[in-house]
Amino acid sequence: MKEAGPIGIFDSGYGGLTVFREIAKVLPQYDYLYLGDNARVPYGTRSFETVYRYTWECVQHLFSMGCRLVILACNTASAKALRSIQQNDLTQLPDLRRVLGVIRPTAELVGEYSKTRRVGILGTQGTVASQSYIIEIEKFFPDIKVEQEACPMWVPLVENNEFDSPGADYFIRKNLDSLLQKSPDIDTLVLACTHYPLLINKIRQFVSADITLISQGELVAESLYDYLQRHPEIEILCSKNGDAEFYTTESTDGFNQKAKVFLGQEVFSKHLAI
Missing domain, CATH: 3.40.50.1860 (Rossmann fold)
Known part of the structure; x- marks a missing residue:
């Protein structure tokens, strides 16, 4: 079995930070890796195919960084990409990975x-x-x-x-x-x-x-808590050090400034090229 890794939280930009904030309140013991694809916003006006492609690219990056469970903390990604990822992409992977949405x-x-x-x-x-x-x-x-x-x-x-x-x-x-x-x-x-x-x-x-x-x-946080209780085979793959890292595909300075508005605390992000 692979070493446990952080829970990945993906959003097209900053909004998913409101979901991360509530998840971290309910489940503070876990590690988290947040990725905002700020370089390619907005997702809301893009086609299904484009949103799916962007979302799957970012999910794969989170997988490569050790995440075994990823939350699409984005309604557009959940609406346009989640089903394809769950039904097609995850079934092709050699080990256990899960992607959940907010809808x-x-x-x-x-x-x-x-x-x-x-x-x-x-x-x-x-x-x-x-x-x-x-x-x-x-x-x-x-x-x-x-x-x-x-x-x-x-x-x-x-x-x-x-x-x-x-x-x-x-x-x-x-x-x-x-x-x-x-x-x-x-x-x-x-x-x-x-x-x-x-x-x-x-x-x-x-x-x-x-x-x-x-x-x-709050609803997503409650649902994730319940999910981890019902799926111990996934829960054991989530590391528990109480840490959080933040990544953006755009400017880290811009992300840090706006992220503070969403989280109410200082954020020090890293750049991820996609």
């Missing part, structure tokens, strides 16, 4: 929040176009009706540190109004992009207090 853990629990059985999805164009949330939620809660809204300006607002500015109000209110017009009975909103938790205070200003806002980080 299924959210879909499994969303029914516990909605009383009206009307759920809204706020995501990137790629996530919405994939209809992955509609498909997955229907598997677990066929009585729930799902409406979606693509929010193409929300990620740029976050990445340009404008998420708490007055200029963000127009775009956030516009998308929320559009979604709620499709189904006024929506009582649960899923923030289906890992950047969106940084907008949660703004979002709350424009929706009823009766509407529940779901950020994925």
